[in-house]
Amino acid sequence: MKPSNWFIRLEEAADAADIENLQAEAFGPGRFARTAFKIREGIASDPRLSFVGMSGADLAGSVRLTPIMIGNSRGMLLGPLTVSPRFKNRGLGKELLRTCLSAAADAGETAVLLVGDAPYYGPLGFEPVPMGQIILPGPVDPARLLVACLNGSEMPSGLVRGGTD
Numbered sequence: 284m285k286p287s288n289w290f291i292r293l294e295e296a297a298d299a300a301d302i303e304n305l306q307a308e309a310f311g312p313g314r315f316a317r318t319a320f321k322i323r324e325g326i327a328s329d330p331r332l333s334f335v336g337m338s339g340a341d342l343a344g345s346v347r348l349t350p351i352m353i354g355n356s357r358g359m360l361l362g363p364l365t366v367s368p369r370f371k372n373r374g375l376g377k378e379l380l381r382t383c384l385s386a387a388a389d390a391g392e393t394a395v396l397l398v399g400d401a402p403y404y405g406p407l408g409f410e411p412v413p414m415g416q417i418i419l420p421g422p423v424d425p426a427r428l429l430v431a432c433l434n435g436s437e438m439p440s441g442l443v444r445g446g447t448d
Contacts, residue, residue, distance in 0.1 A: 289375055291382050294333040294345060301342040302335070305365045318421035319362055319398050323349045326445040332359065332386050336366070336375045343370040346379040348387060348395065352448070353417055354441015358394035359387055380407050384431060393436035396443065398427050405429075416440045 294302070328347035336344040344366035348359040361383070366376045384407065387395055397404065398419075401411060409429040417428060417440060432438055 288338075289343070289378055290337040291334055291378060292337065294328075294330065294335050294347070298335050298342060298345070302345045302365070305342070305345060305367055306363055308368065317398075318419050318423050319360065321421055322351060322360055322419070322443060322445045323362075324445070326350065329359065331390060332383055332392075334379055334382050334386075336370075336379050338370060338375075341367075341369075343367050344375045344379055346376075346383050348383055348392075349445065350447045351396065352441075352444050352446065353394060353396065353439040356394065356439035356441070357392075357447055358396055358439060358443075359392055360443075360445075361395050361397040362399075364397075364399075376403075377407060380404075384408060384433070388433045391434065393433050394439050395431045395433065397429050398423050399429060400427065401429060407431075410438075412438070418442045420444065 326349050328349045332348035334346055335342050346364045348361055351358050351360045364376055364380060384395060408431040412428045412430050414425055430438055
């Protein structure tokens with residue numbers, strides 16, 4: 284792994300086009316059909332909990348947290364976590380993830396949900412969701428449904444929907 288010095292900061296409105304380009308490059312047009320993208324559709328990410336990683340003047344990666352409901356509990360949906368191919372495998376994704384999880388905990392959030400690879404996210408505090416405890420409104424590989432419970436909270440349960448109502 285080639286070491287890099289990252290500057291992590293809150294996402295700004297001026298970053299939107301660069302972030303969209305990163306996501307298009309990483310996930311392609313099929314991303315809009317994925318369940319996690321559909322949950323986020325029409326729901327703004329939380330500006331207090333959405334970050335970018337900079338390498339000099341280049342936007343190298345981003346992570347967003349979007350408010351969701353899990354049953355009757357408020358939570359956050361992570362994603363997408365995106366790193367430019369030019370900067371992959373240098374630790375930026377994990378640094379962005381640590382930053383947003385720390386900010387979420389400081390903001391009093393209790394759960395961050397994601398669809399992703401347990402070997403990558405597990406060491407950063409995510410655990411598999413037991414079958415049927417958290418239900419997404421579309422197809423998802425149950426082995427990839429992970430949650431980080433923050434601030435000593437218990438794992439929530441129920442159907443996931445975007446927003447806070």
